[in-house]
Amino acid sequence: MSLKPTSTGWTLAFTVLLTVGLSLAPLPEKFRPLPSLRQEGSLGPKLVALALPASLRGVKAPRPPADTLAPDAPPSALADADSVGTDTDPKAGPDVGEAPAVPGIGLEELSAPTLATARELEALRERMGAKHVDIELNCRKSRADGTCEEDGLAPLMRALGDLRSDTRRTPVRVVHLGDSLIASDYITDVVRDRLQERFGSGGPGFLYIHRLASAGRATRAGTASTDGWKMERLVDTHWPRDRVGWTGVAFSTNGPAQSTRYSVEGTRVAELYFLAQAASGSVQVSVDGKNTQRIQTRAFGPKSEAAFARLKLPEGAKMLTLTASGKTELHGVALESGTPGVVYDTVGLLGGMAEVYLRAQPAAFRAQLRHRKPSLVVLMVGGNEAFFLSRERTTVDEVRTQMKELVSRVRTAVPDAACLVMSPIDAGVRTMSGELVTRRHSAEVTEVFREEARQGGCAFYDTLAAMGGEGSALKWLESGLMLEDLVHPRVRGSNLLGHLFDLSLQRAFARTHPPRLPGADPTGLQNATPALNRMFEALGRREAGAKLRVGIAQVGASHTAAHFFSDTVRATLTKRFGDAGRGFIAAGKPSSRLEAAHVSRTLDGPWTVEDAKGAVPGGLWGLTGIRAVGAPGASLGISFCEGCDDRKDTPGRLDLYALDAPDAAPPVIRVDGEEIAPEAPPPEPLTKPTVRIRSFPVTGAAHTVQVTVPEGGGSATVLGASLEYDTPGLVYDALGLPGATAFTARDMDAAAMDEQFKARRPDLLVFWYGTNEAELPGLDAEALQQDYAALVTRLRKATGAECLLIGPTDRLQQDADGRWEEAPALGKVLTTLPKVAKDAGCAYWSARAAMGGERSMQRWQRQPEALGHADGVHLTQAGYTVLANAFVKDLMAAYESTKKGGEPTASAAGAP
Structure with missing residues (x-):
């Protein structure tokens, strides 16, 4: 279908587009390949020094940005470069000068699959000379004496903290306004996914009626069914001056009925954003083909205004369809799960600028933004301002005035929300002779935005410095991270920018909500060598064609008894090494x-x-x-x-x-x-x-x-x-008893158990106890250590097998007020089980760390497809599958390392 903008200045617009290349044009999907993020070589001690959560480093706000680090700089210099100094300013915010130490670079509380991708992006960051740049918090609220009472991100951090402590019952919403860099959602999707993994998902958020361009993804929009919609945008030559707010786009119809549809699986709440106007129009709402309600869009008075309608979605709904009749104008739909979690709205306009968002009708802008009740508003423009400065079509003073006004409108519309201004990224241009040079004015716009953010009480993030500073776009182009237009990053480059921004948010959160130090809850497979040497040698022989049987017996409680985890592990291993039954x-x-x-x-x-x-x-x-x-x-x-x-x-x-x-x-x-x-x-x-x-x-x-x-x-x-x-092949036994503990196995007749285990001929014993021990308020940690180690040692002696201990998953329980809190003995178990593994000569893998650490169960419960069970103890089938895949990945990484004759790599051995 084609949606028809009503601009009458297309000739001029196309002339501009031809002049600037693709900088303001829709991005064709074929130019957005999604390459695999393969880590080329090990980062060794550099990545460990950066990512190791137990190493605490002071972090300062990055002003001005540091010089690019030499590629052969030592690890200590690399760590220092990621913490750039700043002038002490008593009015800069609650944390001034030497900021409180925060763990690592922000990789904490990520699940194993996300952490693996983050490590790959870290490898890419190091190769490209990109930087970890901290958010400049600034001050949004001052005391009478001029000192800062509340920094620019405080409302967001309080809201996220309430999600973590389970004291918040409504979503934490982020509204991210920007230009073409985020219109495709290639930067913000990383941030959204990470925040929702850490704090739970509140749903998809705001979506357009249809995607705004014929190319690109439709993930932030519905799918309109006909070509009868008329689309008007703030970026058009004749924009809709009298009605459109921060959504930036109006979809209207005044003829035959037009429809759009949305996938709403996991969604319970939907709100339609539309224009109430004097003309008679309506929207028929249907869910899974059944009409549920009709919304009248007629205004109560003669004046048109932004309006909203709450839609009813029954549990289990899969498809929402909206059919507009008469004269109607729709702006979009917000979809939410109705549960606590993060909702991250992406509203990007191709060719967006501060001046473009100022074109929005002020009352509609204010009404729509207030209705979203955001905890944070992000403003991500600047690239087009820098372009027009380079063409002398605007001035620095105009850019300053426009950003000042946009910040003011946001602060006035939602005074209780945090706001954050992002600088433009670096870009390049081709001269008349074909030479590639850095685009002028990106750094100048960055400084303007930095100052207006500080003056307006907003936080500031220097995306230009994070990318690597001026000139980095040319380097990114050479490495395939930028499109040929030298303005837009490809998917891999966008993912890196999203990764860096996400970690800056996580470090800001850790200042006031530090994660548990993970010394007793290590990430990845520990002690794979020498604990699993014979097992890995047998797998290597089997893979080389030897006709032998490899046996693995996993013993534990309900996580094992459910079979979902072991079925996934078995399927992966037998596919590679053969299925012996x-x-x-x-x-x-x-x-x-x-x-x-x-x-x-x-x-x-x-x-x-x-x-x-x-x-x-x-x-x-x-x-x-x-x-x-x-x-x-x-x-x-x-x-x-x-x-x-x-x-x-x-x-x-x-x-x-x-x-x-x-x-x-x-x-x-x-x-x-x-x-x-x-x-x-x-x-x-x-x-x-x-x-x-x-x-x-x-x-x-x-x-x-x-x-x-x-x-x-x-x-x-x-x-x-x-x-x-x-x-020849592998046999994987799943031997689980729901509710069992290591003490349960200890008390069973030893001779009978030893005889049966011996008959199973395991090469590897996998023990997965601890989750049920975590619920015992009076758990004797010393007795657990002694008895568990004795059990493992006894069964090893009976079978001759090597051993691997899996630590407990995260376990929560609800207090009298229904709030989730950590199981009473979980900390003891997390501290004790690595000692058990060491005493018995076993490898160790923490399931809780793979889930993302502290309170990860709550986050898994709140994913769009729930990974954690509602009881706070067990996982869903999808959750067990995710966890099993993480386990196999770590196990096979260690196997590959030892197969090559060396020690496990940092990632295989579990270094964060």
Whole structure:
């Protein structure tokens, strides 16, 4: 479709566009490839020195920007360059001179996948000479004596702090106004994603009726269905002077009904921004094809004004459709989840300037901005001002006056919100002779904006200095980070700018809300060498073609019992190293969690499923701490690889784990429907229950074992079954008991457990306890350390396996007022488990650190697709998948490093 601007000055506009190249033009998608962010080589100690959260460094506001650091500067110089000095100014803000130390560069509280991308961007930053530049906070509110009472970002930081402490029940909204650099959302998407990961997502935010240009992404807009909409923009020669506010665009129709639609999955609240006018018009709202309400757009009086309508979205809604009839004018729709979290609005106009936003109708600008109730307004213009200065089409005084007025309008419209001014980035131009030179006036506009931000009580971020200063655009062009127009960054360059701005916001937040020091909660895989040397050597041989089996047994609580984590790990590892079978499945009730692995269980008749939690110490249990006890007439079945047919001639082995009891008639066992002949009785009669593992040869992929208790034969106890193929590959057992702790495993009969683990032939034991220990107010950390280490050591001795401990996920619980707080013993567990791993000679991986550290569960709960369960303890299936992928990535990174004959790299070993 084509939306038709009503400007009558297109000829002049195209002349200007031809003159300035693509600087004011829509950005074609084909010029925006999304290359992979591959880290080329290790940053070594430089990145560690920058990113290590435990190293605290004083950070000062960056004025003036530091000189570009020489590429061969030592790590200490690199760290110093990221903290640039400033003149002491008693009115500059609460933090003046030497600022309080803040951790690292802002990489704290990122989940493992995001942290991996951040490390890649850090590698890119170092290669490009870009810088970590801190936000100049300035002063928005002074005391009577002239000292600063509140800095320019204080309202935002308070709001984010309330989100973190779970005392806020409404979203924290950011409104980001700008030019073509953000119209595509390629910078702000990084910032939005990071903030929503740290503090939770409040929803997509403000979206246009349709994208503003024929090229580019439509992620910040709906999809209009016909060509009957008329689009008018503040950047047009004849802009809509009397009605449009900060949205900058009006979409109107006065003929046949026109519609637009939005994906609203996870959204519960929508608000329509429109113009109430004397003409009769309406908007029909429908959700998933069903009409829900009709909005009349007629004004109550003769004067047109900005108006808003709240739309009802039922839970589970997927598609919102708006159909406008009569004379209507719509400005956009705000979509929110209705839960606490961050909402980040991106409103970018191609060719945007401070002067362009001043074209907005003042009352509409004020009404729309106030209605959003932002905690922060960001102003990101300046590139077009610098261009027009270079063409002598404006003056520095005009630029100063326009920015002063724009800041004033924002502060007046939302006096309780923080505001932040960003400088333009560097750009280049081609001379008549074809030479590439730096565009003049970017630095001059930066200084104007810096001063107007300070005078107006707004914070200031020097994007030019962060990019690398004047001349950096030419370097970015050579490295493929800029488009050929020398004005707009490509996706990778935009991601770097977003990364740097996000970390500056995080460092500002850490001044007043420092994250927990993570010394006891390290990121990544620790002690991979030497703890996993034999495991990695076996994987290397298997990958090289050796015909061997590699066994991994993961034992733990509900995170393991859910199977979602282990299924993801198994699928990734078996794809690379070969699939030697599903492994062990505990006896028990039918479970939908097994369906993804094509496994099912049945229980018919009088069965009782018992577990080891709270049982008398010393009992006989299966590998998971489960046993199924059947009375006469009961029948139990476990089926593997249902529907599989890709191993028709493959031999294998199906093992049944059960208890033999004195004076009990043996149960009837059927494998694939065929009854198995009873074994001969043992030479010596049994005097007590004994674990018995029976092995049955099978051929093909799919198999079922069924155990039936004969009438009059007493009871039978089944522990589980396993299926393996006689093919090279990997077997990954998931042995989880919901609610279990390391103490639960300690109290089970040692000889019986050791025998069963030995039968599983693991090369690696993965232990994942700690989440349930975290809820114990009186947890004895010393006892946990001793008993857990003893358990690991005992099972290692029985199996000869290496070991890896996974630390707890973040765990929260609600207080009497419904606010989330950390589980009472989580800190003890986080401190103790690395010691357990060290005592037992195991590798260690912190699930909580991979989630993003302190209060990450709350942030995972508030993602657009929830990753954390509402109970504050468990993850959703999507969350377990994300966490498992992070685990495999760290495990395989360590494997790759040792496969090459060296120590794990910093990223593989878990250095932040």
